[in-house]
Amino acid sequence: MKKIILFILALTSNVFSNELERILDQANKYTVKIYNSTDTPFLEDSYTPSAGSGFLIDKANGIIITNAHVASYSPALNRVNFKYSNPVQSKQAYIDPELDLAFLRIDPKSIPNNAVEAKLHCKNNYNQGQEVVAFGHPAGKDFTITRGIISAVRFESDFFESIQTDAAINRGNSGGALIDVKTGLVVGINSFGIQENEGLNFALPSYTVCKVIDLFKNKKDPSPLNFNVIFANNKEQGNFLKVSEVLTNDNQLKVGDEIIQIDGIKIENPTQLSHESRGKTNVNLKIIRDNKEQELKLTLKSKGSITDRVGLIFSNVIISDKASSTRLAINQRMANPKGNLVVQNLRSGPASGKLRKFDVIMYVDGKEFKNVQSLHDYLKDKKEIEIFFRRPALNEQEKVNYTDFHDKIEVRDVKMLKFE
Secondary structure (H helix, E strand, O other): OHHHHHHHHHHHHHHHHHHHHHHHHHHHHHEEEEEEEOOOOOOOOOOOOEEEEEEEEEOOOOEEEEOHHHHOOOOOEEEEEEOOOOOEEEEEEEEEOOOOEEEEEOOHHHOOOOOOOOOEOOOOOOOOOOEEEEEEOHHHOOOEEEEEEEEEEEEOOOOOEEEEEOOOOOOOOOOOEEEEOOOOOEEEEEEEEOOOOOOOEEEEEHHHHHHHHHHHHOOOOOOOEOOOEEEEEEOOOOEEEEEEEEOOOOOOOOOOOEEEEEOOEEOOOHHHHHHHHOOOOEEEEEEEEOOEEEEEEEEOOEOOOHHHOEEEEEOOEEEEOOOOOOOHHHHHHHHOOOOOEEEEEEOOOOOOOOOOOOOEEEEEOOEOOOOHHHHHHHHOOOOEEEEEEEEEEEOOOOOEEEEEEEEEEEOOOOEEEEOO
C-alpha cells in the first residue's frame, strides 16, 4: 500500500512538473521586454530610461499589455522585444492611470512566428492559497519566474483592487503576467512590490483587464465613467465607496452617500465601480443616504485615455492642465482647485531657477489661461513674458504651504506636446 501511495505521489508530481514546464514554455513565447525612453515627461514620469515586462494578448493586431508606469504616462519611445528577437518600436494605444494599465501596439508582421497569445482569466473568483508564478525580467534577469501563492485580494486605497502575492515582483517584473500554475491562465498583471517588506507584492486582477481589452478591440471607449466625486476610505470596515466630496454643482450624489450597487450588481470599492461602468453612458446606482436605500439614474462622461492628453513646451518647460493624472480628482482638488495650468517638468533653459515642477500658472502677462492651446497661441509671437505662479511646499510640520511668485521668462521654441 505504501509503495502504491509513493507511486501515485511521484506520478502526480511528475504530471504537475510537466504541466508547469508547458505553462512556462508558453510564457516564454508571449512575454516581451519593454525598454522605455521619455524625452518630455509629464509629472508622473522622469527623463530616466527604464525597462519592464509585458505580454502579447492579440497577435493579429499586435496588442501588448503592460503597466502604465512601464509604458509611461507621457509620449514616449517604447521598444518591445520577444525572446531571442530584435526590439521593435511600439505605439502607446491606450493608457489607464486608474488601473496602471497600458496597451502598446506593434506591427503584427514583426511578431515572431512562434509567439503565442496569453490567455486571461476573466472571472472575479480568485482564491486565497492559489498557486501562481510571476513571469518577467526582475532586476534585469530576463524571462524569469518567481513562485508563490495568492495571499489575498484587497483594495489598496492609493492604487486599485489588487491581488496580493508572495511571488516576488521586483523592478523589471512590472507589466508581466501573474500565472495560475494549474490552468496556465494569466490571473493578474504584475504591478509593484513593497521592497522593505518581503512577500508583499501586488498585481492587477485580470478580470478588470478583460473588459477593457474587449471594449478596446471593438473600438469602444474602454475608460471608466467620471462620477465627479472623491471617496473616503475606512479600511477597518472595508468601506471604500462613501462620498466625501462632490466636484460638480449639478451632481445627484451628495456627501455621505454610500454606493452599494451599480446596474443591479453589488460593488465594494472604486475599482469595481469603474469596472462595471466601462463602456456605458447611463447607469443606475443604489445608494444609502440618511440610512435609507435610494436609487439614482445618472448620465455621465468617460474619463478618457491619457493618450488624449496634450501639453505645451516653451523655453524647455513642459506645461499641462493636470496637477497629476494618476489620482486626478483629489490632486486637482487639493493642488489646483481652479483648474489652472501646471508645470510638469523642465530642463535647463530660460526658466531654470525660476519655475519648478508642480508650480501652478496663475497668470501670464496678467491674463488667465485654462488650456494649453490658448497659451500656445498667445506665446508663439512673444519674446518675453511675465508669469505669476503659485508654488506648493512642505513646512516643518509637513503641511503644504502655498507661496505666490512672479518672474520674467524669455520665450523660445513654442510647440505642442501630443501622443502620436
